[in-house]
Amino acid sequence: MKNIWIICRKELRSYFASPIAYGLMAFFAAIAGYFFYVATAIFVTRGLESQMMGRGFPMDVNEWVVRPVLMNISVIGLFLIPMITMRLFAEEKRSGTIELLATSPVRDSEIILGKWLAALILYTCILAISALNIALLFLYGKPDWRPILVGYLGLLLQGGALLAIGTFISTTTRNQIIAGTATFAACLLLWVFDWITAYETTTWAKVMSYLSVVTHFEPFAKGVLDSKHAIYYLSVIFFGLFLTARSMESLRWRA
Amino acid sequence: MIKVESLTKRYARTVAVDGISFEVEKGRIVGFLGPNGAGKTTTMRVLTCFMPPTSGTARVAGFDVLQQPLEVKKRIGYLPESPPLYPEMEVVEYLRFVGRLKGIPKSAVDRRVDEVCERCAITDVRTRLLSKLSRGYRQRVGLAQAIIHNPDVLILDEPTAGLDPKQINETRRLIKSLAGDHTIILSTHILPEVEQTCEQVIIIDKGKLVATDTVENLTHRLRGSETVAVEVAPRDGALETAEVQRRLEQVPGVSRVIFKETRDNRHRFEVESLEGRSVRGALARSVVEAGWDLVELHATALSLEQIFLQLTASEDGGAAGGKP
Numbered sequence A: 001m002k003n004i005w006i007i008c009r010k011e012l013r014s015y016f017a018s019p020i021a022y023g024l025m026a027f028f029a030a031i032a033g034y035f036f037y038v039a040t041a042i043f044v045t046r047g048l049e050s051q052m053m054g055r056g057f058p059m060d061v062n063e064w065v066v067r068p069v070l071m072n073i074s075v076i077g078l079f080l081i082p083m084i085t086m087r088l089f090a091e092e093k094r095s096g097t098i099e100l101l102a103t104s105p106v107r108d109s110e111i112i113l114g115k116w117l118a119a120l121i122l123y124t125c126i127l128a129i130s131a132l133n134i135a136l137l138f139l140y141g142k143p144d145w146r147p148i149l150v151g152y153l154g155l156l157l158q159g160g161a162l163l164a165i166g167t168f169i170s171t172t173t174r175n176q177i178i179a180g181t182a183t184f185a186a187c188l189l190l191w192v193f194d195w196i197t198a199y200e201t202t203t204w205a206k207v208m209s210y211l212s213v214v215t216h217f218e219p220f221a222k223g224v225l226d227s228k229h230a231i232y233y234l235s236v237i238f239f240g241l242f243l244t245a246r247s248m249e250s251l252r253w254r255a
Numbered sequence B: 001m002i003k004v005e006s007l008t009k010r011y012a013r014t015v016a017v018d019g020i021s022f023e024v025e026k027g028r029i030v031g032f033l034g035p036n037g038a039g040k041t042t043t044m045r046v047l048t049c050f051m052p053p054t055s056g057t058a059r060v061a062g063f064d065v066l067q068q069p070l071e072v073k074k075r076i077g078y079l080p081e082s083p084p085l086y087p088e089m090e091v092v093e094y095l096r097f098v099g100r101l102k103g104i105p106k107s108a109v110d111r112r113v114d115e116v117c118e119r120c121a122i123t124d125v126r127t128r129l130l131s132k133l134s135r136g137y138r139q140r141v142g143l144a145q146a147i148i149h150n151p152d153v154l155i156l157d158e159p160t161a162g163l164d165p166k167q168i169n170e171t172r173r174l175i176k177s178l179a180g181d182h183t184i185i186l187s188t189h190i191l192p193e194v195e196q197t198c199e200q201v202i203i204i205d206k207g208k209l210v211a212t213d214t215v216e217n218l219t220h221r222l223r224g225s226e227t228v229a230v231e232v233a234p235r236d237g238a239l240e241t242a243e244v245q246r247r248l249e250q251v252p253g254v255s256r257v258i259f260k261e262t263r264d265n266r267h268r269f270e271v272e273s274l275e276g277r278s279v280r281g282a283l284a285r286s287v288v289e290a291g292w293d294l295v296e297l298h299a300t301a302l303s304l305e306q307i308f309l310q311l312t313a314s315e316d317g318g319a320a321g322g323k324p
């Protein structure tokens, strides 16, 4: 436990010592802010229209603003995650510092968990920026806070799962750029699986649809907490970290 | 303290370490000598549990590197070929991180960092970024991280490679000063380094053990013969290289004549004597008597290759003759 935290703190320190963390935050703040603005604008115009037609104001903030914003954020996440995980192991392998970690009295699992946790914490910090947007809604309206919480839980689970995959990919190369590109490709693939499957009904299509990260996020965005989907994300996290451990082990044999 | 038995490490295509065995007693400074590609780094990586051996065993302080890697790692300080530094960290911050990683409790780590900074003479760069350090300082911070948890065994991979002569001297002195408290293995491909720093030497070549001995015994054994550089020029006209070579080979006491180069009609050779013979006088006489000019004649230090040639020749294949 203690070792995980030691590794995690070192990773966080590296993230925040370089422009990466701030760059990602700024990038995210701009894009997420833009989507929030668009969603709110649509909501307001539609609301005014229906009011003028004499139907009162029956539109739901959660449905018209929170849900599309959460869906957008989950897609932006696909772009952020490769940037967060690409350096985790690739850079240690390139610079040789992996020799320090691997010859210190800590377990591989502690190194992996520490790094993954640091990535998750950075991702959470980035998501927190969008929470500021959502908080604005509470100033002007009365959105239901429970679906929002479930939505953020979904974002964290999805982030954790993709970060685990990215962590694994980062162990397979000593080149950050390759690690980042491959992780981006993997994220994209898991995302587009959902499109392919929209027109297919074969078993393969069902498998691909099951693997798609987006399929599993939708319920969270709607504010529905379904253990089936949470379990999907948790198993991807477990599987990704397990692969990372195997990869580290084989690195030792080949080194 | 360290016991290695028929250790073999095979990579995909090469056998980097081939069945070597040796022992190191507590408190010794041992030089691990061999040319590039001999398998020094590989052996050290097995000892530090960075990679497992293909076969054979290695034990550190009684713990097997495969069975109890965590126990071994607690007792080893390791300085890899290039110091494992994080460029974005400050010196003190880095040492604190390594200290915590090696299991020093939070309450003790600051004091320990101060101690190793003092010991490795890096106190003046405590708050400098690691990326901004000169080579000599990087090496010293590398040493500081290796000793921070006061390990029983220190493993240093070519600690003086790439340093300038002044830094080399400082580093050697520092390593020597650490000897009292730690068992030290350092690798090098430079013979004088072993002579100056170490008590015991382990020589490997192409993954095989060539010899292990005390430094005294080894230098004594090697002093037996001498190597001489000879440069000969004709007094006038031309001169055949082969003719000179034949004449030098006939000088009594000469075991081998190696042709080096011919430039401006000057022929350069390297001559090795038989054991216990000094041949410089006889060589000079022979050249002059042949009516040639002796342009240069001096004894050269033994190169590492020659040592390997001698050791492998005198020990009948070498690898088997390595018991201390």
Ligand SMILES: Nc1ncnc2c1ncn2[C@@H]1O[C@H](COP(=O)(O)OP(=O)(O)O)[C@@H](O)[C@H]1O
Binding pocket: A254, A255, B011, B012, B013, B014, B015, B016, B034, B035, B036, B037, B038, B039, B040, B041, B042, B043
């Ligand atoms: N990771 C590796 N993969 C494949 N071959 C390697 C690897 N590391 C070293 N070797 C090979 O093993 C041999 C020994 O290398 P090394 O232990 O680094 O020697 P030294 O440190 O004495 O120079 C060399 O032939 C080298 O090419």
Ligand SMILES: [Mg+2]
Binding pocket: B037, B040, B041, B042, B081, B157
């Ligand atoms: Mg080496």
